[in-house]
Amino acid sequence: MTLNRRTFIATGVATATMAAPMVRASGKPRVVVVGGGAGGATAARYIAKDSKGEIDVTLIEPSRQYYTCFFSNLYLGGFREMQSLGHSYGALASQGVNVVHDWAVGIDRDAKTVALAGGGSVSYDRLILSPGIDFIEGAVPGWSVASQNKMPHAYKAGSQTELLRAQIEAMPEGGTYVMVAPPNPYRCPPGPYERISMVAHTLKATNPTAKIIIVDPKDKFSKQALFEEGWGKHYSGMIERIGPDFGGDKVSVNADEMTVDVDGEVIKADVCNVIPAMKAGRICEMASITDGNWAPVSGHTMQSRIDENIHVLGDACAQGDMPKSGFSANSQAKVAAMAVRGALTGSKVFPAKFSNTCWSLIDSDDGIKVGATYEATDEKIAKVDGFISATGEDAALRKATYEESVGWYAGITADMFG
Template sequence: MTLNRRHFMGTGAALAAALSAPMVMGQSRPRVVVVGGGAGGATAARYIAKDSNGAIDVTLIEPSRTYYTCWFSNLYLGGVRTFDSLGHTYGALAADGINVVHDYAVGVDRDAKTVSLAGGGSLPYDRLILSPGIDFKDGAMPGWDVSAQNAMPHAYKGGSQTQLLKAQLEAMPEGGRFIMVAPPNPYRCPPGPYERVSMVANYFKYNNPTASILIVDLKEKFSKQALFEEGWQRHYSGMIERLGPDFGGANVSVNPAEMTVDIDGAVEKGDVVNVIPAMQAGRIVHQAGLTEGDWAPVNAADMSSKMDADIHILGDASAQGDMPKSGFSANSQAKVAAMAVRGALTDSRVFPAKYSNTCWSLIHAVDQPDGVKVGANYEATEEKIASTGGFISQPGEDVGLRADTYRESLAWYDAITSDMFGAA
């Protein structure tokens, strides 16, 4: 699958032209509040405002004035991208008529249909979209909580944690050791921890070649495993070791004060320790009473909550059926939800939901880039978002194809961030 910005943006533009609704005159505009300005929330806000031609009043609540993508942050760790290249602002959305509120949403009153803000006051809604991403489960990793994230960063939310981990890698002594504790399923971006290992190895190869990497994994297997292991052997032979559940990886605790990881009684010391804990839906979704267990169940046809038809839950926070939790998935879900919300509030036409996802990973960056991908298309069923067929890179592919796959990922990054933020 070859993706370019024109194709990616064109699909949304064609849909907008086919579905745009006229301004509802002679009455107050219906109100949509969107919580979370990432791949799900920013996309939903933009498409609702744009495709309704101003018929819907849209407010986006996002505390950060600059949004740093978690996807592609591994490339910053590997020395491939600058940190600034990951940052995006909300000025174009505001210029398009979206009311951008930089604050924290701290509560949802589903009876009164209001969202309360940390800074005071509340916002009324006719439809609410929640796309808060992930939070970490308390007590999921013995010895670690967010108070220890400066000693053992997770770097699994874009921003300062990513910068901290990069600084720790750069300060690591020659021949030092990097330990990553990988998360249990399900979690944001299934290939992400292993792309991180690849990019840390890429950095070490050219800056600290005697350094070593230990992966402590709570899972028996992981996304794109054959591709990553082939790439690690090819590019970083002898540098990377992985311990899964068969070797104690299911019984792990950490000691941030000592910078150690206890693996079924065997204590391993690291110079840099990256702990990626178990995850759950962002807190606002739990506060609103919209979760079953860790995630929010949704109707596959429109991403609406199974507990409240006037609330739609996008991206990592939702229980997504066969779809992985990824930026591409959230962007795809946002367009389905935006169409459903606009249809409900302006009586415009709604088409059957179609979803898609692709996850690219960079294994090696210098000289000949080694990029791989996995993806699928999906449809809505009564039970879930169901896969209708997928694809994945294959071991032993030509180096030219792998370089093309990496360049395809660069085109996607530019396309999706433009789709989210309306930037040129």
């Protein structure tokens, strides 16, 4: 089935029903959602919509304009404009969600309150955390968040993405772009390699003698055969990958000198895109619900295994077999919304089912995808079956795959933001 805005929403839950703004009432059960991305915005919208005003829903999100990390690589490749990735929260507010643009800076699990940077706190009966990712300081020696304006990560979309594109456009003729790829697990497994494809697409047109080097700590990566086939076809001789066998797991950087040290060999970079190791957004640590870098959950309800009154979605949680992606977060949000509504209003709760598809663009109309369906077990979210594009596919199928991804983007953003 080809996905577009209408069919994507129909395959999830019914299209949004417009409603008057919710009147806050102390007698209603209260749900607070922290983080307004693919997980949080979807959960807030579905709880407000499906409870028909029976639940008081507050969404805490500092950004008034949210830029999706998924599809941001296409901006680097010149296939999208930045404004096409930005979404506001006005429609959610009109559908009964109390949207608070502020930072959540603390959680008191005993008092069931969320502290706000602007002062005061918001109380909850159930809390949903969907804060995305933060980076592990020291994961790449020589790099810290303080270095991100010289060596951008661009793995949180917006100004970082714009900065990286500006750096690419300013590269000298025949210059060198270096990406330091992240170790597993991380947000969007094919993302770094789609980014390489999009950077190569831009450089092929504007700076064809430029070189791209990937320094990668992993033995293998998502859709590897498909990407490598595409790079050979479209960008022959431009891209080199240094894996762990050749020092890709022994890397440090110097942001002031714009150098990358790979197991003692120093590479001078004109652009250096450092994507460090990742962990759950910091609010999960503040709530003391992480086990290592991620927040363990029950797949049946997306409830924290540490606090049953908290649900964790998307990139921040330990997801079992599911990858960390926008599609996954949206799928998990619907499971959590149903579970929360059932716990607070007594509505029926059905067994948890999940799905995910990750599309990637290699070159114009050359789209590939990977995906699977999942179910909840007592141990984890477990893969049931899956699919992946094949090497050697014809141009018509690859074009259809790309067009499917464009329809999905329209569908999921409508599902998230109403």
